[in-house]
Amino acid sequence: MKLKPKITIADHFAVIQDPRIDRRKRHNLIDIMMIAICAVICGADGWVGIETYGCAKYEWLKTFLELPNGIPSHDTFARVFAQINPQQFQSCFLDWIKSIQKLTNGEVVAIDGKTLRGSYDQSSAQSAIVMVSAWATVNKLVLGQVKVDEKSNEITAIPELLKVLELSGCIVTIDAIGCQKEIVKLITQQNADYVITLKKNQGNLYDEVEKLFHLSINTGFQGIQCSTYRTEEVGHGRHEIRNYLMLSDIPERLDPDSIWLKLNSVGMVESVRKVDGKTTVETRYFISSIENNAKQFANCVRSHWGIENSLHWILDVALREDDCRIRKDNAPQNFALLRQIAVNLLTKEKRVKRGIKNKQFLATMDDNYLARVLALA
Known part of the structure; x- marks a missing residue:
């Protein structure tokens, strides 16, 4: 019997419509979203933090993302998440929750x-x-x-x-x-x-x-x-x-x-x-x-x-939600959903008996652990 391929978190969010109309887009939308998810899991609380994480983890991210033009800039992350339809993002989130x-x-x-x-x-x-x-x-x-x-x-x-x-x-x-x-x-x-x-x-x-x-x-x-x-x-x-x-x-x-x-x-x-x-x-x-x-x-x-x-x-202490200054267009709502994804993934990972903050720290240092959190491994 041929086994069905495992559906990953990336598959659930890959169906979101790309809000960018520029045909010369340099970065894949799913790459942008997955870098953001990984970065927020590891403690990034803004666009600069997400870019910094992406640059530091480029070689690892390249193992499962295309990254045709490297890591997007923090301005690109900010611009894209300000435009993503939050209802579509929410719908994908709900489908993902039902699957896990x-x-x-x-x-x-x-x-x-x-x-x-x-x-x-x-x-x-x-x-x-x-x-x-x-x-x-x-x-x-x-x-x-x-x-x-x-x-x-x-x-x-x-x-x-x-x-x-x-x-x-x-x-x-x-x-x-x-x-x-x-x-x-x-x-x-x-x-x-x-x-x-x-x-x-x-x-x-x-x-x-x-x-x-x-x-x-x-x-x-x-x-x-x-x-x-x-x-x-x-x-x-x-x-x-x-x-x-x-x-x-x-x-x-x-x-x-x-x-x-x-x-x-x-x-x-x-x-x-x-x-x-x-x-x-x-x-x-x-x-x-x-x-x-x-x-x-x-x-x-x-x-x-x-x-x-x-x-x-947890959102306030571990993910510093109250300190987040993201305000433009759909970005605050979409970034809030990124934090919810991070909380769910880190909570669902049961092997490491640590609090959310220490799990984030471990995910930052250990790519294998982060892969397990993402269920990519």
Whole structure:
């Protein structure tokens, strides 16, 4: 039997349309893209860094790229990535993700926005760009991202991201800004569940949920199915207790017209935190489509914040996203996707038990390791 040739990451991105109209192009688009991917994996955080990496690794890059006219200049990298269609780039990224990883049933997919602070440009009155990302909390992979329109907010970007993801069997978590009927509808249409933070300004729903919890607690949960879960953490001068409570068989008064699809339960989290002798109590409410399982609900709530620690923190600390001053045209959005590719590849490589920063350092020094990260070897 003849084996099918292995599809590489380069194959997935080779279909992007070349935005350059000059027939005298000196460099292949796929060469430009692969040098950029390799350089960002190794820690490059701008166009000069990418060119510097390319020049230093020319002989190795030549083993799998054509490079008909050597390494492109930093101006060429900047110009090309400013022109590449970000929707095409995103589409190729999604196809690549689907090819390398399948989501597990019940996996929590956290959706959250992040501001690219360095993209703010006072001289041209350009606001800082906000990207909304989807993060698979078990597999620790970025599943996709969408740029928030400059004159809008995450409410409009989240539906666009949901439309391009495959979420069947997953549990989608979103903070309060995503508490929208249309967003809930899009999630359920994909045969996925949701746990969404309830907004105080969400009509009467917040007030009714709050009243329901108070009544249920005071009456000993008569006529209402409930489940509870409790966690306690002590360390670094902090003592925190979290009480999770979930109610199902919800009375029709919460949603008499069934406008919140698959609203099967509501959740409450009471966090009692003691730091330096001072105690604070915070209560949050959630709507959910999952069945009455407070332990599962607790895992969804805690997993959601993994996008901050496992993705946003890495982007800022290891890949220095907030320091990036790339601002022109499509370049900020496309460079953000380069960073997401780097995070996914470095996370997926499991043989070296190191953090992302040290994996980047190793990839810079060891071409064989970088080849393994790229799955070229």
